[in-house]
Amino acid sequence: xxxxxxxxRLPGTQRRAAxxxxxxxxxxxxxxxxxxxxxxxxxxxxxxxxxxxxxxxxDFSVRELLGRLPGLVALVCGPEHRIAYVNDAYAAAFGPRPxxxxxxxxxxxxxxLGLLPLMxxxxxxxxxxxxxxxxxxxxxxxxxxxxxxxxxxxEGGVLVHAADVTDHAEAAERLRASERRHRExxxxxQRSLLPQELEQPDDLRIAATYQPGGTDAAVGGDWYxxxxxxxxxxxxxxxxxxxxxxxxxxxxxxxxxxxRAYARLDLPPHEVLQLLDGLAAEIxxxxxxxxxxxxxxxxxxxxxxxxxxxxxILVRDEDGTVRRAEDPTGPPLGTGGWLHASGSIALPPGxxxxxxxDGLVERRREDIDEGVEALARALAGASGxxxxxxxxxxxxxxxxxxxxxxxxxxxxxxxxxQGSDAELFHNAALELLGGVEAAPRARAFASGxxxxxxxxxxxxxxxxxxxxxxxxxxxxHGTPPMRLRLRRTDRRLIIEVTDGDDHLPRRRRAETExxxxxxxxIIATIASSWGSRRTPGGGKAVxxxxxxxxxx
Numbered sequence: 001x002x003x004x005x006x007x008x009r010l011p012g013t014q015r016r017a018a019x020x021x022x023x024x025x026x027x028x029x030x031x032x033x034x035x036x037x038x039x040x041x042x043x044x045x046x047x048x049x050x051x052x053x054x055x056x057x058x059d060f061s062v063r064e065l066l067g068r069l070p071g072l073v074a075l076v077c078g079p080e081h082r083i084a085y086v087n088d089a090y091a092a093a094f095g096p097r098p099x100x101x102x103x104x105x106x107x108x109x110x111x112x113l114g115l116l117p118l119m120x121x122x123x124x125x126x127x128x129x130x131x132x133x134x135x136x137x138x139x140x141x142x143x144x145x146x147x148x149x150x151x152x153x154x155e156g157g158v159l160v161h162a163a164d165v166t167d168h169a170e171a172a173e174r175l176r177a178s179e180r181r182h183r184e185x186x187x188x189x190q191r192s193l194l195p196q197e198l199e200q201p202d203d204l205r206i207a208a209t210y211q212p213g214g215t216d217a218a219v220g221g222d223w224y225x226x227x228x229x230x231x232x233x234x235x236x237x238x239x240x241x242x243x244x245x246x247x248x249x250x251x252x253x254x255x256x257x258x259x260r261a262y263a264r265l266d267l268p269p270h271e272v273l274q275l276l277d278g279l280a281a282e283i284x285x286x287x288x289x290x291x292x293x294x295x296x297x298x299x300x301x302x303x304x305x306x307x308x309x310x311x312x313i314l315v316r317d318e319d320g321t322v323r324r325a326e327d328p329t330g331p332p333l334g335t336g337g338w339l340h341a342s343g344s345i346a347l348p349p350g351x352x353x354x355x356x357x358d359g360l361v362e363r364r365r366e367d368i369d370e371g372v373e374a375l376a377r378a379l380a381g382a383s384g385x386x387x388x389x390x391x392x393x394x395x396x397x398x399x400x401x402x403x404x405x406x407x408x409x410x411x412x413x414x415x416x417x418q419g420s421d422a423e424l425f426h427n428a429a430l431e432l433l434g435g436v437e438a439a440p441r442a443r444a445f446a447s448g449x450x451x452x453x454x455x456x457x458x459x460x461x462x463x464x465x466x467x468x469x470x471x472x473x474x475x476x477h478g479t480p481p482m483r484l485r486l487r488r489t490d491r492r493l494i495i496e497v498t499d500g501d502d503h504l505p506r507r508r509r510a511e512t513e514x515x516x517x518x519x520x521x522i523i524a525t526i527a528s529s530w531g532s533r534r535t536p537g538g539g540k541a542v543x544x545x546x547x548x549x550x551x552x
Contacts, residue, residue, distance in 0.1 A: 072142070072162035076103055077154045081119055083107075084154070093140070093164070112136045113144055119158045122146045133169050141169035186246045187212050190221075190406075193253035199226045201234040202489035203298040203425075205413040207386030211399055213359070213406045221248035221289065222357045222408035223256050227263045230531045231494050231543040232298045232487060235263045238355040238410050239291035239310065242332075251287045255280060255333070259293065266533035269293045269306035270340040273330070277308065280334035289333040292355055296347060296412070299427065299487065303353060304344045304536075308333045311358060311372065314379055318350030318416060322376045342536075350416035352389060354379055359405035360397055371397070386411040424490040426453060432471065432482035432497075442471040442484050446495070449486050455493070459546060462526050463493055466544050469519040470497040473505060473542065488548075492528070496543035504532045504540055 063085075066073050072090040074097070076083055081103040091097070094109045103110045103119070110116055113134040122129050130145045142162045149157030190212065198206055208224050221241025228234055237259050241248045258279050262272045272293050280289055292313060294305035305313060305325060309332035313325040328341040347353055354375070361371030378396035382389045389411045399407050417425060428449045432438040446467040450460040467484065474482050478499030487494040507520045523530050527544035534540050 072160075072164070074160040075149065075154075075157060076119065076160065077149075077157040079123065079156055080104075081116070081158065084157070090162070093162075109136055113142060113162075115144060115146065115160065118144070118146050119160070122148050122158050123156050133165055133172075135169070139166070140164065141166045182245070186249050189246060190249040190252070193249060193256060194223055195225055199228050199234075201226075201228055201232070201296075202491050203232060203414065204234060204296060205386050205415055206236075206411065207390050208408070208410045209387075209390040209394065211359075211394065211401075211403065211407040213403055220244055220359070220406040221252035221287075222359065222406050223252045224355070224408050224410045225256055225259060226410075227260055229263065229266055229295070229533075230529055230545060231496050231541070232489065233266075234296045236294045236296065236303070236353075236355060236410060236412060237263075237291065238357065238408060239289055239333075240357040240359075240408070241287055241289040243287055247284075248287070251280075251284055251289070254283050255289060255291070259291075266531065268342050268536060269295055269304055270328075270342040273306045273308050273333070273340045277333045277336060277338070277340070281336055283334075285334065287334060290358075291333055294355070296414075298414075299485065301348050301414075302344045302346045304342055306330070306340050306342045308340065311356060311361065311368075313345060314354045314356075314372075314376055315345055315347060316352045316354075316379045316382070317348070320380050322380045324372075324376070347412075347414050349414050351414050352379070352382075352386075353412040353414075354389075354393070355410040355412070356393075357406075357408045359403065359407035360393070360399065360409060362405065386413050389413075421490075424488070426488045428486045430484045432474070432484055436475070438475060438482070439468060439471050443468050445484065446486060450493075453488055456549065459493065459548070462546060463495060466495050466523055466527060466546075467497075469523050470495060470542055470544070473497075473519045474499045477501060477503065477505065478540070490548075492548055493546040494543060495545075496541055498535060498539060498541040500539040502534050502538055502540050504534065505542055 066085070066087045069087055070089055072093055073087040074083065074090050075085040083097050083099055083101050083103060083106070085099070086097045094107070097106055104116060113136065114131060118129050118131060126148050128145060128147045130143070132143045133141050134144065135141050141164075143165050144160065144162045147159045147161070149159050151157060191210070194210055195208075198208055200206060206226055208226075210222065210224070213220065221243060223237075223239050225237040226234065227237070237256075239252070239255060241252045241255065243251075255276065258276060259272065262275050267275075273291065276291065280287070289308075290310040291308045292305060292310040294303045294313065296303055303313065303315075303325075307329040309329065312329075315323045315325070317323070323345065325343065325345040328343050330338045330340040356375070358368065361375050362368050363371055375393065375397060378393050379389075382392045382396075384392070390409050393409060393411075394407070428445075430442060430445045432442060434441075443464055446464050447460065450463045455463070471482075471484060474497045478501040480500055482497065482499045485496045485498070487496070505520050507524055520530070523544050528547045530542075530544040532540055532542045
């Protein structure tokens, strides 16, 4: 800022005495005025030049102008920043300041606003500097600009202009507080809708992490779930509702509840997504969601899954090799008009599966496939418990508290058991061939297997009775092929019979004179739980479970 012409109006200077100096603006204006007077009075279409009516800058007093400015103005000079002038607005805000005193000694507001180092920078660089919305101890907020003053009358001058932005700062703070409350409400809702404690199946070790986005990012609709289906089978779910805020969290909660309800039907993964697709459109047609639904059966050693527009499952084998679950992948939930299909990926003992949402791998200006590859590399070197793997993946992918999107990660390990631990997990199976003789053969097989597993006599007798009722039910209502499977874990005994008929049994009240119809009721009475499901190749499976005593 060139302050040469204005410096004559500052304290201690003399007003310019002569106004008619050759080449000055007033002289030029005077000559132009004489020419206008010589024009004919009746000339049409002419008017006085507006510039002739504009007063010259020298007609104004700088002190008077600065004094009337609503902004706070101060002029300091020299490396010690001695005060040369403060206007009325400055004095009204901070009090009068004596000329010649240093800013450091008499202007505490300068230190509160951080102006001393700022003025030093202006003197050194000769360039203006600005600080925005700085707060003073009395609660005021100011935006301050310091400009270098280039004048022969002032050595090392700095013009300080401060604008009172207290109202704007308070409004902005109220807006930020409102946004924080809104975000806290959404986060609270989101966390309350997620599982408070993950179910832990006998055959798997599972951990999950949900990381909301940073303060500048609204909460999204990421969710995960673990659902035990019975007979040792487990459903794994992860999904993401497109959108932000309370609405996305509410839709997420409805979808998660629906998934749990559909899971109880023990349907194949693609049928669960088919039902969920129709429900998502009914909940909110404007909300699109992605989801992966997978089922783990320990007897098969694989994940059977279906995906609705979601990112692929990654599986790390015991040797560190990472595999990616490929097709089939359908469109997101809520789009309708698509028949989903199920696929599978091996999950042998010693392997780890990772299900995740796009917040973990998606970055601006980067293809999402690159993020998935980065996750695969991180997973290849990640070992330890599922929770440790979760934490390592978040660190490796750079997810912090200030991440710009929310993240959900579900880590599933199928442990490789050895020694005494392996002795607690056994499987035995028998093909039920023949006619009526299949029932006594199944009872004998179950008695021998349960004795070899050293179960107490009472549990062994209950297991043989349950086996007899399940096999009898299959012989009477099912079709070949028939198969009996016994399985023990460290927590339960599972008995399952499969056959080729797809009509599921149901529990009913048998009348006194009925000779049949009591088998399922007996099983429901003696077992901890029971259920049935259709098998992928056609047919059904009927199962029951017994909880083992704690000593086992």
